Amino acid sequence: MPALLKKVSTITEKGQVTVPKSVRDALGLGYGGRIAFYIDENRHVSIEKEIEEEDDPVVDSFLSFLSRxxxxxxxxxxxxxxxxxxxxxxxTKGMQVDLDDPIIGDVTI
Incomplete structure (x- = not known):
């Protein structure tokens, strides 16, 4: 599969790499954004924007209430x-569910 974009960066003495702006833009990354690196058995590396779970104070408060x-x-x-x-x-008979799969779309609790 041909790449949509290829950019090259240099590793600094400290092991740091500057992620090119076009790559940051493609991933939707801003200052302080985090990326995850994946290496497969063929030593191919891919990166993804790391999606951090956001704390919801209302849900946290409700769960604390239930616990108490x-x-x-x-x-x-x-x-x-x-x-x-x-x-x-x-x-749910016959349904296959992978609890580790990401939820697609908006979720309202």
């Missing part, structure tokens, strides 16, 4: 209803 409530009131914790569990099994 479960510790204070363990008697309120109930088993997942069998009928709902069975319905979930029926609805």
């Amino acid at each position: 409530d479960m510790e204070k009131h363990p008697e309120h914790i109930q088993e997942f209803p069998q009928a709902l569990r069975q319905r979930m099994v029926e609805l």
Whole structure:
């Protein structure tokens, strides 16, 4: 597969590399952006923009609330209803899910 873009950088004495502007632009990287390096079995290197998980203060607060409530009131914790569990099994029968796959599109919680 031909490359869309090829740029060359030089490694400094300290092992640093300047990422060319055209590469930064293509990856959507700005100052302080992070990149991940991947090396395959053939020693081919690819880079990607590192997507950092953003903390959501509302979600963090809600999860903390749930955690405190479960510790204070363990008697309120109930088993997942069998009928709902069975319905979930029926609805997802034959589906293959990789929990490590990225979620595509917007997600609203």
